[in-house]
Amino acid sequence: MKPITLLICALGGEGGGVLTEWLVDVARHAGYAAQSSSIPGVAQRTGATTYYIEVFPVPLAELGGKRPVFSLNPVPGALDAIVSSELLETARQVGNGMSSPDRTLVITSSARTLTTQERMQLGDGRADAGDMLKLVQGFSRAHQVFDMAAVARESGTVVSAVMLGAVAGSGLFPFQRKDYEAVVKAGGKGAEASLRxxxxxxxxxxxxxxxxxxxAQVLADPALTPGTLAPQASPPQHRHVGVFPQPVEEVFHLGYARMLEYQGTAYAELYVRRLRQVLEAERAADPDATHGHATTKEMARWLALWMAFDDIVRVADLKSRSSRWQRVQREVKAGDDDLLKVYDHFKPGVPEFAALLPPSLAPRLLAWDRKRILRGQQPWALPLKVGTHSVIGMLALRTLAGLKWLRVRGSRYAVEQQMIEKWLAGVVQGTQRHWQLGHEIALCGRLIKGYGSTNERGKENLLHVLDHLAHGPVEAAAQAVAAARNAALADDAGKALDAALVQHGAPPRPLKAQPIRWTRQPKGLQPAGAGMIPLSTTKETTP
Structure with a gap:
């Protein structure tokens, strides 16, 4: 008879130690021998704290006074189960050889806590969750995957309580549910949330x-009907169901729903028409769907993100939703008797207000602000502090969120649609010339991200690439577009992009004129005998 072995993987602050103590107490409460050990990590994301537990599956009362001998460290490939609060940590332990395909049950959260390296990427630097899930599936006897962090938030507790419930539900240990619950109840404050x-x-x-x-029973007995498995999720209810190929369907439905929420049916239909242009071009370039409609799928994603650009109307809408208030309540753990006040700070400037003005009026307001900047003044902005817990504050936000009708008449909407159409035309024309070229141009949608100057710089980079790299010989153009895109995502300053542009025969981006600012030195910093107050200058000419 061998002990049941379990490895617990948790990040800093997630209660891995509490979970370990719970399990040891449950074993004692149920009358079983157990032992635990831990290996602390050095930081929240550079190394998880792992806890190792062994439980002898025979009650102490039946051992005749004998005591089992436990090991202190987990042995790779000899674990009965791994439970982990974060997907990358699970994959790391599987990569270390801890999980065995013929023995180990893996229970993992699908939630991610991004590493520093992932956060540093200008593009999407996240590790592919699909690859990690395949790794878990390939190196486990059985696996259970769900979002433990979401369950913890919904229950108002910490993830360690959720992990305890997962271990109990798996039937790994010979304990009854009441044994687990008795130990949790003895915890005192917070026990009710932990039990949820x-x-x-x-x-x-x-x-x-x-x-x-x-x-497993169905696979073993062909007489059973597979159709009795869990029902399929109901498909989205709109008239475009089934219009796009299966690889595109999921992303398309998400994009369509986002357009409906963002601006309404007419805008969603514009999204469909644009995406159909790409699909028709891709079908002509790749009639056998060798590439799995990858260009249309990428466009479904990046087109939806660009069309739903952030503006003050969108921000007001997001901040005034009931779901946001509920999320804040969960995060601060506000009780029914607690008084919760939420203040949102805004600082809209001239570009935000000009965005909602007609194209005939917006340039005048922007020109006025530019003149102020050239005179050495700061850009005009209106600092606001809005109490969204109050009726007046929420009414102000909902009024602003209701200005969707004004958005489509505004100058920014016109500019954004013009740029989107140019990108769309580049994708369609590139795809018609060669599938690879259209695909590379579609991937340039990754350049459009963030807000403010970051968003503007991304759009300018995209247009520069379209104007100077997308019209040469097909193969060379595809390579040049890919190189420029990767360079732009690798270097926020733009030096790598300019080098890539020049390397492929395109001009670097034009320099942007910046005002010279004269700064008076403080008197205490003047050199001896300097006379009157000297002046210093700074000049920025970054693209």
Whole structure:
């Protein structure tokens, strides 16, 4: 008889130590021998703290006074289960050889806490969750994956309680549910919330276990009908269901729903018409769908993100939603008797107000602000502090959020649509010339991100690439566009992009004129005998 072995992986502050103590206490409460050890990590993301538990599956009362001998460290490939609060940590432990395909049950959260390296990338630097899930699936006897962080938030507790419920629901240890709950109840303050998270995870893992057993039974007995498995999710209810190929469908439905929410049916239909242009061009360039409609899929994503650009109307809408208030309540753990006040700070400037003005009026307001800057003044802005917990504050935000009708008449809307159409034309024409060229231009949608100067710089970079790199010989143009895009995402300052442009025969981006600012030195910093106050100058000419 061998002990049951479990490795717990948790990030800093997630209660891995508490979970370990709970499990040891549950074992003692149920009358079993158990032992735990831990290996602390050095930081929240440079190394998780891992906890190792062994439980002897025979009650102490039946051992006749004998005591089992436990090991202190986990042995790679000899674990019965791994439970982890974060997907990358799970993949890391699998990569270390801890999980065995014929022995180990892996219970992991699908939630991610991004590493520093992932956050530093200007583009999407996240590790591919799909690849990590394939790794878990390939190196585990069975696996359960769900968002533990979301369950913890919904239950108002910490992720350690959710992990405890997952372990209990898996049936790994010979303990009864009442043993787990008794230990949690003894914890005092916060026990009620912990029990909610425990129960929810117990239910999720228990149902998953039953479904896995049923699937195994179906595969073993052909007489059973596979059609009795869990019902499929109902498809989106709109007239464009089935219009796009299966690889595009999921992203398209998300994009269509976002357009409906952002501006309404007419805007969503514009999204469909634009995407259909790309699909028709791709079908002509790749009639056998060798590439799986990858260009249309990328356009479905990046086109939706660009068309739903952030403006003051969108910000007001997001900040005044009931879901946002509920999220704040969960984050601060506000009780029914607590008084919660939320203040939002805004500082809209001339560009934000000009965005809602007609194209005939906006340039005048922008020109007025530019003159102020050239005179050495700061850009005009209106600092606001809005109490969104109050009726007046919420009414102000909802009034601003209701200006969607004004958005389509504003100058920024016109500019954004003009740029989108130019990019769309570049993708369609590039695809008609060669599939690879159209695909590379579609991927340039990654350049449009952020807000303010970051967003403007991304659009300018995209247009410069379209104007100077997309019209040469097909193969060379595709390579040049890809190189310029990667350079722009690798260097926020733009030096790598300019070098890539010059390397492929395109001019570097034009320099932008910046005002010279004269700064008077403080008197205490003047050199001896300097006379009157000297002046210093700074001049910026970054693109």
């Amino acid at each position: 998270g425990f129960a929810r995870a117990f239910e999720i893992v228990g149902q998953g276990k039953q479904q896995a057993e049923f699937v």
